[in-house]
Amino acid sequence: MKKIIPFFIRLCAFIFIGAPLNVVQAQNTISDTINILHYTVKLNITDFTTDTIRGGTTLKFTPVVNGVTTLPLDLLHMTIDSISDGTGILFYSYDDTLLLVSLAGVMNIGDTADLTVWYHGNPQLDPGPTIWGGFYFQTGYAYNLGVSFNSANHCFGRVFHPCFDNFVERAPYTFIIGTNGGKIAYCNGLLGADTTDVNGLRWRTWDLAEPIPTYLASISIANYTQVNWSHTGANGTYPIILTALPSDTTNMKASFIHLNDALDAFETRFGPYQWPRVGYCLVPFNSGAMEHATNISYPKALANGSLTYEDIMAHELSHHWFGDLATCNNEGEMWLNEGWASYSEYVFKEWVYGHTVYSDGVRYNHDEMVHLVHLREGGYLPLNTIPHNITYGDNVYLRGADVAHCLRGYMGDSLFWLGLKSHLAQSNFTDVTSIQFRDNLIAATGQTFLTNFFNDWVLNAGWPHFSIDSTVSIPNGPNFDVSVYVRQKLTGTTNYFTNVPLDFTFLKSDWSKTTQRIFISGQYANFTTTLPYNPVMTAIDMEEKISDAIVDEVKTISSLGLHNFPSARCSLTVVQIIDSALVRIEHNYAKPDPMQNNPNNYRLSTQRYWTIDGIFPTTFIAKGRFFYDGRTVTTNGPGNWLDNLLTLNNGDSIILMYRDNTSNEWQEYPRHYTKFIVGSPSNSKYGYVDADTLMKGQYCFANGVSQILIGSNELPDATSEIFTYPNPTGNNLTIQWAGENLEPTLVSIYDMEGKLILSEIASGNETKIKTSKWNNGYYFIEVKRGEKIVGKKQVVIIH
Template sequence: MRIKLSIVRCLVAVLLQGMFTFTQAQVAGCQAGKNALLLPPLYYNADNLRSDTFDILKYTINLEIGNATTKLIAGNTIVKFAPKMNNRTFIRLDLLKLIIDSVTENSNQLLYSYNDTILKVNFSAPKNLTDTSSIKVYYKGQPQGDASGWGGFYFDNNGGNQYAYNLGVGFAAKPHNYGRVWFPCFDNFVERSKYEFNITSDTARRAYCNGQLTSDVVNGLNRTRQWTMNNEIPTYLASVSVARYRQVNWSVNTLTGPKPIVLAGAATDTTGMKNGFVNLKTCINGFENYYGPYKWNRFGYCLVPFSSGAMEHATNISYPKIAIGNLLYEADLMAHELSHHWWGDNITCETPEDMWINEGMATYSQYMFTEWKYGKVNYNSAVKTSHDNLLHFLHLKEGGFRAISGIPHSLTYGDHVYKKGADVAHTLRGYMGDTAFFNAIKYTMLQNQYKSINSLQLRDLMQTASGQNLTDFFNNWVLAGGWPHFAIDSVKYVTVGTASVNAIVSLKQKTFGAPALYSNVPLEISFFKNDWSRVVRKVLMSGASATFTVNIPYSASYAALNYDSKISDATSSDSKVIKTATNINWILGKVYTQVTNKGADSSRVRIIHNYVKPDPFKSNPQNHRLSDQQYWDVEGILSPGFHSKITFYYDGNKSLGGTYSYLDTLLAKINGDSIRVFYRANAAADWQLVKHCVVVNSGLRNGFIVVDTMKLGQYTFGNSTDTATINSVKRNANVYRSAKLYPNPAKTSFKVEFEQLPAPGSVMTITDVSGKIVLSKAITEKLNSVEVGSFSKGTYLVKLEERGRILYSEKILVE
């Protein structure tokens, strides 16, 4: 399922306070996958208990579905079941606020009670283990939507097409499963059943459901279409969509042979569907490569007039018609929903507390589609951009540093589940290596197909497949919140022979919101020569500090930790090759450089923004106070003669949308007048107040400091009353402090509005995540419109400059 951010923010406004604690089961690293499935449930869920009493074998749903005027359904559902215990005298089914006419078994009336939520049916005689029975529930009424606006049943005459459709979860519902709004069922994540749908409508409309169309009969003014789903699915994945649909038929070669692709939409939407799904076959091939064979009989997308996301109903994805024809949505919607046929539809989280298995892995699959179609560079860009946003704002938005497993009901569809779940999946790939990671996923899909799963069972299956012990990973990254932080403390080189050098590397670990230091984290150390070639060595890091000796073929000019960002720790970084004198916005590094001399040759520079406090002063006679929230590493190989200014931005404002907000709430608690920049060359040196800089106070608590000469080493902010070494302190006009940028996110255009006319010579530049300038224009008006319809989807930085001085900057998301 994919949802709009605005909906998520609404739903998580009321947060559960405090962190979750629970006992973590310990199992052997080589425990067999079959035994792993015998673990008790990780989280108690009363809704799952009925599935210990009865096995629901099949639902046969026979309904006449009305239109946007009547908004009614009427018919019956046959529930076929088998007891798991002897002497069962009744069964309880979920059914929400519909009118029950009768309940029968073999045409005999059964006694029942119904309170608008639970239907209790009394058997005429006790049911035992050897029995297989069917009851038929006759009902009618107006099916419910969810209080949040997301989920349930919808009627809509959009475009005169008389849509009637369901979305199988309700964000505000408890439980979230929402099969009960249109048929009586066991509405939980663990009960899986087969389905038959016999859906009747007027002849102008056609019904689409899960599985295979087995008949389409017109009888007078009515059309009845029968769909059969022989793969067992949970109730929330059961689907019906009725409208004046037309069908686009494609076929794709899969690992198990050719399979049909069914795209259903209104006649006016079919061209847009063809254009918007042009890369669907490529996506299918990619996911089969990563996750193994597609287990279902067909691929299906059904357009609905719902603008806040999509729903992964098995083989019949409900897809927002507003998004068709736009490739900007192909990763976030098309690929995300398709991937659920592995993550969510094939294997399903046992309880909503483990929703990251469904939604985190589907979000990660967006990145995997990007890599498959557009390459590893674009994959890394997407992962790193999301990771930076999570480090910056996630704990502020969702009430603390939470584990992705054990998430509270109010945050089931929040960013810990979707985005951090994906971030953790990326890190698990970095832990295991590509071959072991994807082979373990394929093994898990095979061993656990059409079954529910929890985090510990996922751990054990992946351990069994790979032979790797993943207990520490799941304890640290899945069952606990926050992040670790790793840094190089020192590197020494000792020559031991021809082309043989021992590199002695000391590492240290801090935490960002995590309850404890992490153990056995595989970290890559890259050793660069002056020609930028490198060798990579891997070490296992535990504890606050550790020293490793690795053999390399030369004394390196530069050593970098986690250069390829395979482990998502509490850092965000940009790496660039600088070939010309130019201005660069380091979006992930959160600085701005003005290269005035590129030097004799090109330079390789990496800037790391660290979301932890820097090391303390070794000696601090002037009683300076360092930031407890961030510091920077500037590292790399600089060409002789290279010179650049570097600008650091501070912001003590508490705004969830600001580029630098919340990062300096300690130092700029009242105002930013005393904020200064401190520097040290390495961990062995002490922090020194930076001389030759310009301090610009943009607002009461925000501004920036321009350092005249960028050096390799570490920088941080601190409070100091020493102004003797400051070149100048400037307070910029309200022209940029009060600027408004809207709408944000933007689809086709946005506006930047200044309270006063910017000074002559002011230029607006827009840069992408790589720092590339995609637009530059002179600003001569207070209200400025910018067209972004041709921009690639992603995050951009909008900047107003006057003679090299940055007056305003803000991020914008282009959708």
């Protein structure tokens, strides 16, 4: 399931979820007593005036304990017409939520029985202000979405049929759905009979032999037609059915041109597709998609002929491995479904567009998680016990994807893919826990250190942070013995991570390199390695394989001018260069080391610091810009909540601190720098500092009385009179600026690489730009009138 929620209500979607609603009985424990063997759902869905369904569901079941005399079923707000077992009418009690059927006799292990419940009524929608799942009658469509955000039990099959509505009970399905007026039904599985009775009702029978939980059961009805494709995979050729109104099929086909690529990617990475068909059914629902097995409910607005939302197409498809095939055992383990489906979006992008696109997406997501997820969702949380009210929140989807990427880094590509294939083969058509997932991976790969991974990243909260305290290189004949001293810090946890496989890269002056993997545990660690050269730079995790509390960017710079490092929250302007420079900037979400000697009573940031390293030729001279941001207005962007502990009232006392290495004391940046305040100095908490000379070392902000900022170099930002909204945005961006409208204005927008994306002449004091086809990421706006810069702004595009 993929939610689509506008950023300005992203948090609010969960604020309103209070006490659990619609408490049901059929949690996992009932499946320890009775096993449902098959559901046959026969419904007449022709009443689009009163939105009523009529019919019955037959359940074949068997007890797994002796002495069973009742069958408890989940069914929400229906009118029961009768219940029979083929020999007679059965007694029951029903409170609009729990249907308790008295069986005709005592059932024991090995017995089987069929029971049919006949009912009618108006199927329900998700209760509460954040309506998501339920059964919809909408503009000529009838369809269900099998997940409730607001109910005590998130499974929502009970809105249209009696069932054991939980994540662990699985059964095959037969659907027999009657429609009229040109409407036809699509359900899970393969189409069998398709007949029209004497009353003009069209009855279509769909059979799914593979067992699924009830929340994956699907009915979609409209004046549909279908597009027939196919795919040849590891287990042979299977059909692809794209279902839409006739007027929507052309756009749908265009938006799904990479569907076969997604299938290739997922079969290669995760193993064979185990289902009888691939199916997507367009519905008029705009707040997300639902991974109903073989019959995905997909918003028609997203199949608009573009590829803008193809990551959602891939997300839902990947559930046929993570979620539909191997299902989380309980809602607290939802990351096993949604975290892995979210990670599969990056796997898809990597397959189609290459590793750089994968890395950029993973980096952006990781930055958002380590920066903001604990603020959005009430603290640092373990992944396997997520609270009910944020089952479908960012920890599950986005941090789950971040942890999946980190697991890949731990295991290495070949064993990672091997382990996933083995796990899914062991867990197909069943429910799993994180511990079972761990054990399956270890059994397949022999990587016993994965016990540490799951203990640290899944069963506990927070982030580690790894840095090099120092390196010592001693000549040893023609070689060098290089000792590396490593420190682990913690963000949001008190437990040091153990057996973390970190890649250490040792670079020569010609940029050639050697990389070694070392397992690091505890607060301090060190190791010595022998190299045939004396390294000029030593770095941890340059390929960003481990999701620790750092976001870094590496660039090769060979040109003058501005070079943005948006994920690192800074930029540099090169004023002199002949040879190329390798620049790595780390934005550390961890406390900088404290000062040991602090006569000026500086108060260092406790939230972050920068580390700048690289290979700088002697001809390289650059200025550095570091942004401070103490705003706490939103948790939905790259800004805010970075320096709020230093800007309780405003940023007046912000100063820039520096040290060249960890053995030296922090000091105010020793060369000339200028601070620019964005907005009114009396209440502004946002601005930036321009350091005249960028030097290798560590930088952070602090509160203190500056010895360098004196009047003329602590200024209001003369280029801040520009306004953008919404920010972040997805499809449309409005840019406004101040000043007299005396001459045309040049609006230029650059991407994070400094590439010019758009340049236009605007009149007046406003322009509107469509961004629906732009890639997700940071963009930089410059507004000029003549030679004067009217304003600059950073915006974020997220679809």
